[in-house]
Amino acid sequence: MHVVIIGAGEVGTSIAASLASDHEVVVVDVDPDHADQLKYELDVLTIAGDGTTSEIQTAADVGRADMVIACTDNDQTNLVACGAAKTLGDAFTIARVKSTEYLRTWEGNEGAFGVDFMVCTDLLTGENIVRVIGLPAAIDVDPFASGLVQMAEFEIAEGSPVAGQTVSEADRFESLTFVGLFRDGEMTIPRGDTDIAVGDRAVVIGSPESVQSFATDIDPYTTPDEADDIVIVGGSEIGYQTARLLGERELRPRVIEQDADRARWLAEQLPKAVVMEHDATDAEFLTRENVDDADIVVTALGSDEQNLLVAVLAKRLGVDRVIAVVDSPDYVTVFEEIGIDIAINPRTVTAEEITRFTYESVAENIAVLENDQAEVLELELTDGCGLVGRPISAIVADTDARFVIGAITRDHELVTPRGDTALRPGDHVILLVDSDFVSEIASMA
Numbered sequence: 001m002h003v004v005i006i007g008a009g010e011v012g013t014s015i016a017a018s019l020a021s022d023h024e025v026v027v028v029d030v031d032p033d034h035a036d037q038l039k040y041e042l043d044v045l046t047i048a049g050d051g052t053t054s055e056i057q058t059a060a061d062v063g064r065a066d067m068v069i070a071c072t073d074n075d076q077t078n079l080v081a082c083g084a085a086k087t088l089g090d091a092f093t094i095a096r097v098k099s100t101e102y103l104r105t106w107e108g109n110e111g112a113f114g115v116d117f118m119v120c121t122d123l124l125t126g127e128n129i130v131r132v133i134g135l136p137a138a139i140d141v142d143p144f145a146s147g148l149v150q151m152a153e154f155e156i157a158e159g160s161p162v163a164g165q166t167v168s169e170a171d172r173f174e175s176l177t178f179v180g181l182f183r184d185g186e187m188t189i190p191r192g193d194t195d196i197a198v199g200d201r202a203v204v205i206g207s208p209e210s211v212q213s214f215a216t217d218i219d220p221y222t223t224p225d226e227a228d229d230i231v232i233v234g235g236s237e238i239g240y241q242t243a244r245l246l247g248e249r250e251l252r253p254r255v256i257e258q259d260a261d262r263a264r265w266l267a268e269q270l271p272k273a274v275v276m277e278h279d280a281t282d283a284e285f286l287t288r289e290n291v292d293d294a295d296i297v298v299t300a301l302g303s304d305e306q307n308l309l310v311a312v313l314a315k316r317l318g319v320d321r322v323i324a325v326v327d328s329p330d331y332v333t334v335f336e337e338i339g340i341d342i343a344i345n346p347r348t349v350t351a352e353e354i355t356r357f358t359y360e361s362v363a364e365n366i367a368v369l370e371n372d373q374a375e376v377l378e379l380e381l382t383d384g385c386g387l388v389g390r391p392i393s394a395i396v397a398d399t400d401a402r403f404v405i406g407a408i409t410r411d412h413e414l415v416t417p418r419g420d421t422a423l424r425p426g427d428h429v430i431l432l433v434d435s436d437f438v439s440e441i442a443s444m445a
Contacts, residue, residue, distance in 0.1 A: 003358070004028065004060045004091070006051030006081045007072030008038055010329055011096060014351035015069060018372065019358055020044050022439045026060045052080040057088055065091040069354060075099050083114035092116050094357060096350055100237065119353050125346040126241030129323055132342055133230060133246070133296055136321050137215040139201070139342050142367040144378045144430045145409040150211045151367055151376050151430070154218045156200045162218060168192035175416050176206030176214055179404040179432035180374055187373050187434065189402055203369060205376070205406025205430055207414055231256065231294045232273075233280040233310050235266045238325055238346070239300035247272035254289075256280045280310050283317070292317035299324045304331050311340045364428070368435075376406075376432050379445040383425040386444035393419035399444075401437035406430050 001023045005012045008029035016038065019025050025044040029035045032048035039046040049056040051070065062068055068085040070078035075097040082093040095115040097103060103120040106112045131141040140153040156163050162170040167178045167190045180203035181188045181196070188194065196202065204214055230246060232239045235257030246253045247270060254274045257263040263277040278285050280301070291297065297314040299307040304327050311324040323342045326332050335343035348368075356366040365378040381388050387395060392405055408415040409428040415421065423429065433441050 001066035001358070002026075002061065002064055003067045003069065004057070004062050004065045004085075006068065006070045007078070007096075008034055008046075009071070009073055010347040011071040011351045011354070012069070013038065013042075014348070014372070015071065015354055015358075016042050016044055018351075018355045018368075023358070026065075028056055028060055052077055052084055054084060054088065057081075057084055062091060063089040065089060067092045067094065067358070069094045069096075071096040071350070071354065075102055079113040079115065082116075086114040092357075094119065094354055096121060096354065098122050098237065100241070117357060119350055121346045121350045122237040123241050124349050124353055125238050125325065125344060126245055128344055128349050129238075129242045129298055129325075130245045130249070132323060132344070133298075134249075135212065135215055136296060137219040140367075140369070142365075142376065144205075144365050144376070145407070145414075145428045148207070148409050148412070148414055149205060149407045149430050150208045151203065151205050151406070151432075152211050152215070153201055153203045153369065154215065156196055156198055156202060157219065158198050160198070160218055162196050163198045165196055166192065167194045167196065170196055170217070172217070173206065173210040173213055175407075175414055176204055176210040177404070177406040177417065179203050179205050179376075179406040180369070182370050182373070185370075187370065189404055189434075201370070203374075203376075203432060205432070206416075207407075229294045230254070230296045230298070231291050232298045232300060233314075234299060234301035234307075234325075235259070235262050235275070236300050236302060239298070240266060240269070242298060242300065243270050243273045254291075254294075281306075281313065283313060286313070286317060292319060294319055296321045296323060298322075301325075304328055308335065308340075311335065312338065315339055369432075372435050374432055375435055375438050376430065377438070377441070379429045379431070379442070381423055381425055381427045381429060381445060385425075387423050387429070388425050388427075389422065391420050391422050392417055395423075399440070401440045402434035403437060403441055404432050406432060 004026045006028045008027050020042045027046045028051040035046040035048040062085050068091040070081040078095040082095045094117045096119050098121050106118045135141050138152040142151045178190045181190045182201040230253040232255045243253050256276050258279050267275040297319045299310045301307050307324045311322050314322050321341050324340050326343045329345050332343045352368045367376040405417045407430045
């Protein structure tokens with residue numbers, strides 16, 4: 001495809017890096033120095049200028065583009081860029097926005113603003129947080145195959161019953177597969193005799209029930225389905241969306257917001273939440289309100305510095321699980337290294353959602369793991385594709401690609417993959433792939 005990406009911030013750069021090896025990518029950014037740097041780092045064509053203008057879009061050859069992705073940090077810029085692209089050609093346009101107001105307008109009239117698909121960063125982040133809350137022991141959770149399958153990533157903590165076991169000893173569930181193990185920043189495709197060590201991050205794919213059961217084995221002190229006392233610090237749009245989504249699940253979170261007007265608005269909009277107007281950095285207040293007894297605290301304040309302060313304070317008070325929203329991807333590692341359980345970066349979540357669309361012809365869903373070291377793909381197999389009619393063991397033997405098939409759904413039923421399992425047309429296959437081999441596996445589907 002000929003893909004034009006407007007905006008080369010964290011989101012645009014991540015998307016460009018994912019697409020550069022397989023597509024003709026043009027990146028437009030207002031900063032000429034940054035554009036020049038990307039040209040050499042990613043081996044893509046870059047253009048410095050305002051991506052909303054016809055002049056720059058013509059230079060980027062938007063008229064023959066298959067896809068235009070507008071992902072600057074400004075909602076209005078992204079919408080105007082998509083509208084301008086529609087005047088020059090018939091590209092599929094994707095706009096990144098933060099405002100849910102724009103999303104609601106677009107949902108009421110798809111195609112509004114000249115946008116074919118709209119990605120709302122704050123809503124996506126809220127959904128991501130809620131998925132993790134639903135499985136508190138996990139650091140990442142993604143649904144596949146219309147919810148029949150879950151992918152989850154767990155960090156093996158000191159004292160975990162599975163630390164020191166082999167994969168075959170830890171895998172006691174019929175409908176669950178170990179697909180990846182990250183250790184010291186490197187990915188291993190696990191075998192039955194692979195040892196599991198403290199600090200490892202294990203990725204499993206299976207039925208939601210088996211993943212829940214495995215979560216209990218990983219961390220028996222966390223009850224994955226009973227995180228009832230949830231405190232959200234910060235009534236930002238992300239905090240509001242998280243509380244709203246939890247309310248839809250009949251949970252009643254507590255929300256702490258310092259601004260009086262915002263707190264009043266939140267109280268009106270969130271009938272199933274308890275909204276408290278106070279400074280969340282006040283340790284005496286947190287203790288008085290028994291925040292230290294909460295199952296989960298989510299920090300969703302306006303800056304990384306504020307979120308870091310409150311997250312550290314919550315951990316020192318004894319909160320079991322702290323989820324922090326981290327705006328800068330560079331800070332994610334910092335949060336995790338000082339003991340914050342889960343750091344969620346809205347830009348990474350957005351880039352992953354947009355990247356998923358570039359695989360639309362072969363992949364129905366995608367999740368990116370550990371700084372793009374691996375990807376989890378959901379492929380629907382068609383008659384005559386390279387994966388159909390052959391047992392999994394033969395497919396693995398005939399390719400150098402590093403991948404593991406974690407689950408198969410067939411006629412809306414879950415099939416646990418084994419070496420002698422033969423794939424059929426219509427199967428939905430969920431697999432973990434080393435990022436260097438995604439194109440090779442996708443071309444076989």
